[in-house]
Amino acid sequence: MADGDAAYFSGPLQLIQIDDDGKCHLQENAAAILNQIPGRLAIVGIAGLYRTGKSFLLNRLLGLQDGFEIGPTINPCTKGLWIWGQPVQLAPDYFCVLIDTEGLGSTQRTASCDMQILSLCILLSSYFIYNSMGAIDEQAIDDLHLVLHLAKHIHVKSHRRNEEEKSADLAQYFPLFLWVLRDFHLRLADEPLGTLSQEYLERALQSVRGQDDKNKLRDVIKDVIRDLFRERDCATIVRPVVDEADLRNIQKLPYESLRPEFREQVEAFVKKVYMFLKPKKIDGQPINGAMLVELAGEYCKAINSRVVPTIQSAWTSVVQHQLRLSLRDAVQLYRSRMNETAMQHLPVSDEKPVGRRRRRLS
Numbered sequence: 001m002a003d004g005d006a007a008y009f010s011g012p013l014q015l016i017q018i019d020d021d022g023k024c025h026l027q028e029n030a031a032a033i034l035n036q037i038p039g040r041l042a043i044v045g046i047a048g049l050y051r052t053g054k055s056f057l058l059n060r061l062l063g064l065q066d067g068f069e070i071g072p073t074i075n076p077c078t079k080g081l082w083i084w085g086q087p088v089q090l091a092p093d094y095f096c097v098l099i100d101t102e103g104l105g106s107t108q109r110t111a112s113c114d115m116q117i118l119s120l121c122i123l124l125s126s127y128f129i130y131n132s133m134g135a136i137d138e139q140a141i142d143d144l145h146l147v148l149h150l151a152k153h154i155h156v157k158s159h160r161r162n163e164e165e166k167s168a169d170l171a172q173y174f175p176l177f178l179w180v181l182r183d184f185h186l187r188l189a190d191e192p193l194g195t196l197s198q199e200y201l202e203r204a205l206q207s208v209r210g211q212d213d214k215n216k217l218r219d220v221i222k223d224v225i226r227d228l229f230r231e232r233d234c235a236t237i238v239r240p241v242v243d244e245a246d247l248r249n250i251q252k253l254p255y256e257s258l259r260p261e262f263r264e265q266v267e268a269f270v271k272k273v274y275m276f277l278k279p280k281k282i283d284g285q286p287i288n289g290a291m292l293v294e295l296a297g298e299y300c301k302a303i304n305s306r307v308v309p310t311i312q313s314a315w316t317s318v319v320q321h322q323l324r325l326s327l328r329d330a331v332q333l334y335r336s337r338m339n340e341t342a343m344q345h346l347p348v349s350d351e352k353p354v355g356r357r358r359r360r361l362s
Contacts, residue, residue: 006036009085012068015099016081016120016296022113024300033085037289039093040279045125047118049143050103053182054131058098060266061273065255068100081120096277099124116303118146119153123299123309124292126280127273128175133182136204141218147225155310167227173311176276177229180269184236201234235272237265282315294318
């Protein structure tokens with residue numbers, strides 16, 4: 001699944017812990033794993049209301065029955081942000097990391113914590129999956145009210161600009177957006193890659209221009225989704241089983257025992273994700289695992305300082321850190337070469353030969 005020379009971990013690892021005070025803590029074990037990923041990196045992040053089967057979808061992307069935890073109760077299983085400790089290797093220098101997130105809307109968390117989870121997932125991802133139940137109706141739009149605050153909670157630069165410019169700036173840094181509709185019962189007569197489901201999404205995001213306050217708010221939510229997520233798509237998946245008891249214990253059921261239509265649509269979802277997946281880039285520069293760790297750390301620092309995460313400021317810190325590492329490596333290489341040269345020419349009667357070689361090496 002990944003580079004055999006690296007010591008990866010085939011299991012879930014917490015990447016960012018969010019405590020009860022809303023403080024974000026980057027976890028060392030996950031950071032150590034990510035630091036080993038050398039090449040370009042795509043990051044698939046998933047978010048949605050709790051108990052909607054987010055972890056199941058990530059497990060299918062991994063091709064695993066048991067991976068990220070799936071639980072039968074109404075309590076959210078995932079706290080904070082988690083990664084799978086073994087990246088998916090897509091090419092010799094191209095890897096994919098999966099991020100699972102704590103379910104939104106839990107009574108155990110505040111709206112502020114939900115905003116942090118959603119913001120971090122979007123900031124770190126190159127492909128963002130939003131998972132919800134049923135059709136895109138008024139309730140589904142209402143559940144996405146957090147997107148209204150994204151422009152307030154994520155900035156590109158430290159100085160503020162007008163709302164239209166801010167949305168345009170943010171959009172170029174935002175990931176691809178895939179809205180997955182679970183237990184979907186409408187018949188779209190879909191083609192294999194979901195062209196009709198994409199049309200369904202676009203129709204659902206059209207403004208209705210209603211006069212009452214609720215419809216006005218829904219129109220604003222739709223506008224924000226269209227403005228910030230310029231590349232967007234939709235996937236529909238039917239209910240996996242008919243029996244309610246089986247649904248509560250779906251993590252124990254063999255994948256092959258689930259409804260054929262469900263499995264077909266899940267496999268189409270997996271194909272779609274990997275087909276349109278892109279490396280994570282900032283200002284055109286692909287990032288690697290170490291850069292992802294630095295980015296996550298900078299965003300956590302900003303949130304903990306009650307400062308709005310700023311993409312450009314975080315990226316500047318990442319670049320400066322990489323330059324320091326490159327300088328350190330260059331100095332170490334220079335010293336190593338000088339030591340090798342000096343040892344080859346011992347004994348030395350005077351300093352001139354070594355001085356001449358030093359000039360050639362430098």
